[in-house]
Amino acid sequence: MMSDSSLDPILACMRFGLHALVVGLAAFACTSAYVDSSATAPWILLAGAAFVVVYVVGVRTGCSSGRRPSRAAGIGWLVVLTCLWAVMAMLRPEGAYLVFPLFFVYLRVLPGIGGVGAVLAAAAFVVYALGRHSGFSVGGVVGPLVGAGVALLMGLAYHALVREIRERERLLRELISTRGQLAEVERAQGVLAERARLARDIHDTVAQGLSSIQMLLRAAERDAPETSAAYLAMARETAAESLADTRQIIGELTPSRLDGGLAAALRRLGVEQGERSSVVVDVRAEDRDLPMDVQTALLRIAQGALSNSIRHANARRVEVVLTGDPDSVQLAIRDDGCGFDVDSVDSGTHDLGSFGLLAMRERTEQLGGVFEISAQRSLGTTVTVRVPLCDRRKVVS
Known part of the structure; x- marks a missing residue:
């Protein structure tokens, strides 16, 4: 120090x-x-x-x-x-x-x-x-007493100055620590985003190509003479093995929490956070095949919103609802916590606790989506994220 x-x-x-x-x-x-x-x-x-x-x-x-x-x-x-x-x-x-x-x-x-x-x-x-x-004399009595009074006032000012410096030092340490944590989180998010991009690109190129080769070889195998069918079958099996290896690589690049898909990840998150509050996870888009970057973003947003609801809003009940249609997917997190002033976040007069909301908004806007917050003091908060899918390529594991 x-x-x-x-x-x-x-x-x-x-x-x-x-x-x-x-x-x-x-x-x-x-x-x-x-x-x-x-x-x-x-x-x-x-x-x-x-x-x-x-x-x-x-x-x-x-x-x-x-x-x-x-x-x-x-x-x-x-x-x-x-x-x-x-x-x-x-x-x-x-x-x-x-x-x-x-x-x-x-x-x-x-x-x-x-x-x-x-x-x-x-x-x-x-x-x-x-x-x-x-x-x-009067001067001999008043002088020392005045000096003592001045010293007491200056002593109080000195101690107030020391306390202010101690507080400033504490805030500086917290700021440095927070900056390091934010940098680490940003680095981790960058790594996850790059891994998701690689997984998507490999799936859309190599995996899709190998799958097409398999289908073409299977069709050629049916019409080929017996002497060539064996070689075609061997080529098809080799393509199948290569496709399996490729899918394994895609799986390793995918965030571990999303191994079973976004719906399963949200349910696991609800169970983990349910130790502190009642968390209800309602997935109405079970069969939706979402791109990996969308799944990762929605999972991170759900994690941040749940953390805010339980730790900062002291919510007793939180609902996580995932819905979708052919053109978009929507994630809503509702709680019955203490709420807050939304205008303070929108105007930029926020504290450290609202940086998570700003990060959620930025993550949503990177996907071309819409991020909305509805909150009132003592009446709870609702965070809603809508991400368009009509122009996005799907990643199928």
């Missing part, structure tokens, strides 16, 4: 700014003590150096992340850091300024009410420390 820096430079800049503020304020407190020739200068220098070292070690070791399993180590690190800061604040008023970056550290290491409590406690200590140095 990518780091925050690579995900969003804003987070990296904010953290770098926090680190620079800690080091800068610690250096300012130490320098001011030496500029004023304060007797506490060596002590505040020692405390400031220890504070910076402890802070850097905690950042480098991950104690500042506030995540398990380093939560206990982070709290321990925070206690030591707070004690060193308290010493600096008691020695010099400038040391109290370090409380502002500490506010953000508290909110990061102690998320939730713990961080808020630590911020308020630190602000109260700053009020006491400043009052001890120069007396209590």
Whole structure:
């Protein structure tokens, strides 16, 4: 997984700014003590150096992340850091300024009410420390409280930004995964379409030619003299064996689900999906001899529509009806699910769940057919596919 820096430079800049503020304020407190020739200068220098070292070690070791399993180590690190800061604040008023970056550290290491409590406690200590140095005043009380309020607001904004980046990262991973799945599905569909085309072409050329040769040889065998009949019979048997081999090749190129034809494939699909909902398959075109690409397309559309009905529409009953006439075949999938807004799909304002419907439409239009959706919320959905057959060559297995 990518780091925050690579995900969003804003987070990296904010953290770098926090680190620079800690080091800068610690250096300012130490320098001011030496500029004023304060007797506490060596002590505040020692405390400031220890504070910076402890802070850097905690950042480098991950104690500042506030995540398990380093939560206990982070709290321990925070206690030591707070004690060193308290010493600096008691020695010099400038040391109290370090409380502002500490506010953000508290909110990061102690998320939730713990961080808020630590911020308020630190602000109260700053009020006491400043009052001890120069007396209590309205500015000395209001200033730290305002700083604490600003820190809390900025902390909330920071956490909201982190959540948004995490969500964006999750969506990006899902998008990449979905894109890979779509590419794999598209590749598989291309392979199936090419296999179906090869099966159709082999049937319409080689298989039909061998079948014609058989019939011609059988006719010639009846009228041929006895000396030639044996050779004609041998040629006919060879053609029959070649035709059988060709049909076996056609069968291997045909999708395995369609081994028994589209009607059988639809019934098997209904049994498989019937474990989740009641699926009724009504085939009224049992004897129709459909081209392989039409069978493959209708089966894929039925699979997608059933999946949508059961998984997304929560349908309790789904009907799959296959009908036909001499010029066309029609597949209808009706469910009693929750339905949806058809206009959102037609207008292109769809989500990932409607890509299946768009794929069904494209598959139907590739066959020159008509794809229709009828749906109402809470009243179910009906998907209807009509594919013309009058200008298509039939594939007979």
